[in-house]
Amino acid sequence: xxxxxxxxxxxxxxxxVVALGVWHVGATIPISxxxxxxxxxxxxxxxxxxxxxxxxxxxxxxxxxxxKIATCAEPFNIAxxxxxxxxxxxxxxxxxxxxxxIEGLLAFAIGSIAxxxxxFWFARRxxxxxxxxxxxxxxxxxxxxxxAPIFMLWLGLGIWSKVALGVTLVFFIVFFNVYQGVREVSxxxxxxxxxxxxxxxxxxxxxxxxxxxxxxxxxxxTSVGFAIIGAVVxxxxxxxxxxxxxxxxxxxxxxxxxxxAGMTILAAFVLLVDWLVTLVENRLLVxxxxxxxQQV
Amino acid sequence: xxxxxxxxxxxxxxxxxxxxFPEPKGGVFKAVSNASLDVANSEFVxxxxxxxxxxxxxxxxxxxxxAPAAGHVEIFxxxxxxxxxxxxxxxxxxxxxxxxxxxxxxxxxxxxxxxxRIEAVERAQVWLGRVGLKSFxxxxxxxxxxxxRKRVGLAQVLIRNPKILLMDEPFGPLDAQTRQIMGNLLxxxxxxxxKAVLFVTHDLEEAIALADRVVIMSAxxxxxIIGDHTIDLVRPRDATEVRLQPRFHAxxxxxxxxxxxxxxxxxxxxxx
Numbered sequence: 001x002x003x004x005x006x007x008x009x010x011x012x013x014x015x016x017v018v019a020l021g022v023w024h025v026g027a028t029i030p031i032s033x034x035x036x037x038x039x040x041x042x043x044x045x046x047x048x049x050x051x052x053x054x055x056x057x058x059x060x061x062x063x064x065x066x067x068k069i070a071t072c073a074e075p076f077n078i079a080x081x082x083x084x085x086x087x088x089x090x091x092x093x094x095x096x097x098x099x100x101x102i103e104g105l106l107a108f109a110i111g112s113i114a115x116x117x118x119x120f121w122f123a124r125r126x127x128x129x130x131x132x133x134x135x136x137x138x139x140x141x142x143x144x145x146x147x148a149p150i151f152m153l154w155l156g157l158g159i160w161s162k163v164a165l166g167v168t169l170v171f172f173i174v175f176f177n178v179y180q181g182v183r184e185v186s187x188x189x190x191x192x193x194x195x196x197x198x199x200x201x202x203x204x205x206x207x208x209x210x211x212x213x214x215x216x217x218x219x220x221x222t223s224v225g226f227a228i229i230g231a232v233v234x235x236x237x238x239x240x241x242x243x244x245x246x247x248x249x250x251x252x253x254x255x256x257x258x259x260x261a262g263m264t265i266l267a268a269f270v271l272l273v274d275w276l277v278t279l280v281e282n283r284l285l286v287x288x289x290x291x292x293x294q295q296v
Numbered sequence: 297x298x299x300x301x302x303x304x305x306x307x308x309x310x311x312x313x314x315x316x317f318p319e320p321k322g323g324v325f326k327a328v329s330n331a332s333l334d335v336a337n338s339e340f341v342x343x344x345x346x347x348x349x350x351x352x353x354x355x356x357x358x359x360x361x362x363a364p365a366a367g368h369v370e371i372f373x374x375x376x377x378x379x380x381x382x383x384x385x386x387x388x389x390x391x392x393x394x395x396x397x398x399x400x401x402x403x404x405x406x407x408x409x410x411x412x413r414i415e416a417v418e419r420a421q422v423w424l425g426r427v428g429l430k431s432f433x434x435x436x437x438x439x440x441x442x443x444x445r446k447r448v449g450l451a452q453v454l455i456r457n458p459k460i461l462l463m464d465e466p467f468g469p470l471d472a473q474t475r476q477i478m479g480n481l482l483x484x485x486x487x488x489x490x491k492a493v494l495f496v497t498h499d500l501e502e503a504i505a506l507a508d509r510v511v512i513m514s515a516x517x518x519x520x521i522i523g524d525h526t527i528d529l530v531r532p533r534d535a536t537e538v539r540l541q542p543r544f545h546a547x548x549x550x551x552x553x554x555x556x557x558x559x560x561x562x563x564x565x566x567x568x
Binding site: 186188191192193195199202206210214288 | 379381437452
């Protein structure tokens, strides 16, 4: 039986309320006093901050428009942003968000294009696939974080080292999906298309391509998520702007409230992106039957 | 139709065809042995045999999807090499492109041959009407029932107006009522221009109800053609009502006598 929408929403909200409530109580109501008559908390604010403080900080970040980094007279534009280590980056939270988004978007686009192209090539050329198989596995097994410093060395502290990190994550997801998608085109659909008189080019356009795309789209949530992860981790490890940078800066000064505020914004941002992906997906995959678990 | 050049050669001629597949452990599995069969122009021939006897394999040879290990296939007197361009093929499994609507699936069959999109879509709509799916054009495959998908498949094949129609247990997965409705639809469409039809089925009643000739295959491996029966029921027929005629029963009895031992053999082989 499907759960009513409002009921589901209420239950979801309840989870947040309980979690925040426990956090709030633990961080603001003292459980005892220590030797100097100072209150002792279950969740000391220095380590855990408090939900209201975090909320205030988030609001302040958006209303103030400035987040402590060097202010700069130059107006925001993408050209300056692309320059390595320009201190004019990231004046406002919107600019940090914009930078993380652009990095994620570029990582997603480049990774997807490369993944689709190579996935196709490998699927249609078994020899190529067999030759590169161990290398693909090798690179896929590599924890991408270890590549981040190298990318910074090669591409500098600007957005491209983050994009590169995101690409290495997105590429493999898209690649494996497209590879699988092209190889697992239903033989009946292929035979039917051939009997209808399709040439190799028409087969590509009407059969292989849509099939591969459908597999790519089915991993859209994962690959978009990884694109953002790549961007944020890259920023975290060395940058002058972006959400990852904000969190890293706050951690560097033991500003736990700042860390949580950054995480909150990141979480909201990811939810928003995920929602957009769902919209795109519903539009592109209208022809897909609903998953078995959603039928009933 | 009648204005077309009337080739004296049969639409499909299989002569002494062997089909063999390599076995995973080495060696070859001989599915069909020495099969010879002619399908004349505008003749409706059904191949009946027990499960796994290689009926579909033989059909794939006629389609050019499979090359025979020995013997040869002629289409209108010409040796077949590669795919059979004169044939339309209706598959047992769903072969519609799931990412296209019913209308686009049908129109695509024309677009492949270079028909402009607008014209192809218009003609596809006409065919949707002919198979009784006028208002279902915008549906995707998963939004159609099994029978409706078969209708779309039939329209997709017939819109190209192939001279030969190959059908591989096309109504196999459908329920009994839907099969008879589809059978009548097929007969109606076929009566229009009488293409040569090669229809594979395991359902003897269906074969007798639809075909001019019923060919019986023995149980595999090395299945052979063991019987060839002319069905002299008058046309036009109703695929449902024809089953009540005494002549139908007589034919059924005669052919079933031959088929039964093969069916038992096929199952015996499986169990043993």
